[in-house]
Amino acid sequence: MTTKADREIARLMTLHPKGFDLSLDRITRLLDRLGNPQERLPPVIHIAGTNGKGSAAAFSRSLLEAEGHKVHVHTSPHLVSWRERYRLGAQGGGRLVEDDVLADAVVRAAEANRGETITVFEILTAVTFLLFSEHPADAAIIEVGLGGRFDATNVIARPATAVIMPISLDHEAYLGDKVELIAVEKAGIIKRGAPVVIGAQESEVARDVLIETADRLEAPAIIYGQDFLATPEHGRLSYQDEDGLMDLPPPRLAGRHQFANAAAAIAAVKAAGFAVSLNAAERAMEQVEWPGRLQRLEQGRLTQFAPEGAELWIDGGHNPGAGAAIAETLAEREERHPRPLFLICGMINTKDQTNYFRAFAGMARHVFTVPVNSSDAGVPNAELALRAGEAGLSAEPVHSVANALMLLRDTWDHKEPTPRILICGSLYLIGEVLAENGTPPA
Structure with missing residues (x-):
């Protein structure tokens, strides 16, 4: 509205x-x-x-x-x-x-x-x-x-x-x-x-x-x-x-x-x-509260598209320093509670995309790249997938966060632990996610 x-x-x-x-x-x-x-x-x-x-x-x-x-x-x-x-x-x-x-x-x-x-x-x-x-x-x-x-x-x-x-x-x-x-x-x-x-x-x-x-x-x-x-x-x-x-x-x-x-x-x-x-x-x-910074999404419209039991996180950090801090946190969490990590990422063109992704090399099993619709500076999802590839990550472009979540849900091998999913790369993207999820900051 x-x-x-x-x-x-x-x-x-x-x-x-x-x-x-x-x-x-x-x-x-x-x-x-x-x-x-x-x-x-x-x-x-x-x-x-x-x-x-x-x-x-x-x-x-x-x-x-x-x-x-x-x-x-x-x-x-x-x-x-x-x-x-x-x-x-x-x-x-x-x-x-x-x-x-x-x-x-x-x-x-x-x-x-x-x-x-x-x-x-x-x-x-x-x-x-x-x-x-x-x-x-x-x-x-x-x-x-x-x-x-x-x-x-x-x-x-x-x-x-x-x-x-x-x-x-x-x-x-x-x-x-x-x-x-x-x-x-x-x-x-x-x-x-x-x-x-x-x-x-x-x-x-x-x-x-x-x-x-x-x-x-x-x-x-x-x-x-x-x-x-x-x-x-x-x-x-x-x-x-x-x-x-x-x-x-x-x-x-x-x-x-x-x-x-x-x-x-x-x-x-x-x-x-x-x-x-x-x-x-x-x-x-x-x-303390600070929405959109390694915030766990446990309810809302988008969470219903994820594989059942998946751990869903969002973070708007968008430069290599932020990527390193996020990756360190997820690595510590992986030691305590092992799960395969997937990224759903959208970024804007003023950021160092390849070096942001490098922080997750060897950690993330796959990256879904998505457009950032709320910014004129959004990197096309196909181009962003190439940047993730330059950092050594397996990546593919998809149309939306919901699309990525449903792809995971529909192809998940239930013999594996349920995934840990990080939606990341841009505060613009995180704003879109919170609005679509029905959980805006208050």
Whole structure:
């Protein structure tokens, strides 16, 4: 169903260019006309990085809400509805913005722009600041859209803390083709004198760039592996920092990488000036939600097409770093509960498809490649099958996720263990799946 906010945003898309135009001039001009709402926000946790931004935001929200705080959250992109980008703080837990409230804010931001050149993402970022300044809350968590230095969210003069999650190659056309260049862009959210939490970095070069930037700006750096750490202990999460040790339940979000993401969130909430009690941290680990990231689908319309008893997962990670993290998680699961692994994958043409697939070489028995219908940049399914083949995987193009599931169901040898199926490769695809399955984020 098309909503009022959907119609207003669709209208903007016919008037303004798609994509990103990395500069702060247009967003600064628009916010000035709106009365600079970004200056009237509660304490902000500003999160950048290549992978793990959304998870860090989800953990931070869960921690703060477990302590009884009202928390605004801005993330992008959305999976099914534009409303997912704007979660407004409320007692007992935040709620996605109401359609009428979002539509009104979009109209006001568009009118203030007066038809001048701007991207839709910049208008929608201005909407974030309008909404968050007009609804009272104790904290705001704001995820960077792309990069950091020139991202439209980077108009916050002094966040309570910046957070920079793992950095790897992605969006090379915008950010550069070397990890150190991307790290410079991400480090752009570090503000003079404001603390910065540096999450677990695979690249020493990236880590060094972040630390050097923090030193230059006299921004206190809280560094994973030096000032805080998370380790698995007997299936639980052991978190340690200068305040001591917390023995916590394993995060509800699947994957070993989520231990480090949870740790970065605990460090960030503390750096932003909020207390994190043991009881609240325990509840946060057990209650955290982040749809479309190694999420298990156990019910819904699409699940009925899968072989009976199949284990069905979805994940929107779309670059080689995300592929490696997902593959590691599934390998650990395979050790405990062996099942043949199949991928149903759709990707867009700005991503490194072959190296994404390489993470699953030797693990996945077969890949079904599908079109991504909700993006103009979707890779044709036949071409994507060739990329999977280049990575050493057996692959074939099919028309849809439902088609792939039914093919598996109709040809499955019931003498084998039922399959583990991962639908993956693009957040656009995962949004399509959640909508078709009847289980959109709430």
